[in-house]
């Protein structure tokens with residue numbers, strides 16, 4: 001059975017399913033995923049746009065993992081570790097439910113630098129979207145990407161997202177308001 005979010009049951013934690021894709025899976029973060037988080041914490045961008053701590057030590061990486069589990073308890077959204085064929089974590093992808101009451105969810109993702117350049121983010125995004133489109137309360141999935149981040153917006157387009165426009169000064173990144181492309185995918189087109 002597909003676990004569904006129930007906006008009418010605010011005290012019931014979300015249930016994170018395990019999702020399978022070609023040569024990857026998406027699952028809950030585990031304690032042995034710290035290497036992936038620490039590697040991502042050495043990336044220039046990831047600590048600026050996520051809660052991955054810059055140059056995270058072991059304890060900070062474990063705290064990041066605990067926060068991901070807490071997102072389910074607080075019904076903030078579904079935070080998946082992306083894992084390779086050996087079940088080693090290579091990144092994160094999240095489906096965030098702040099605007100669930102409007103039928104919208106937003107998506108964010110990163111790969112550890114050593115896993116980039118092989119189309120794995122696009123594969124993970126496609127699997128996430130296939131599952132998200134089965135959630136009856138969602139009509140629209142959104143992504144926001146800075147124009148310079150071509151690897152990210154190409155990843156979105158490969159998974160079927162459509163660019164709707166440029167949101168000017170949409171988000172503060174590193175202390176500066178940044179323009180973002182708004183991408184969307186309508187769940188009805190996938191059902």
Ligand SMILES: CC(C)(COP(=O)(O)OP(=O)(O)OC[C@H]1O[C@@H](n2cnc3c(N)ncnc32)[C@H](O)[C@@H]1OP(=O)(O)O)[C@@H](O)C(=O)NCCC(=O)NCCS
Pocket residue numbers: 045046049109110111112115116117118119120121122144145146149150151152154155158
């Ligand atoms: C965004 C991210 C997940 C993409 O994963 P990736 O493995 O680097 O992406 P890929 O190498 O598969 O590239 C995806 C596409 O972008 C293209 N691309 C990659 N780097 C590029 C670059 N510097 N300039 C132009 N195109 C680029 C690839 O050719 C590929 O195109 P295709 O789909 O037409 O074949 C990864 O770069 C990352 O984690 N970045 C840091 C965090 C981040 O930016 N998250 C997204 C925030 S919106």
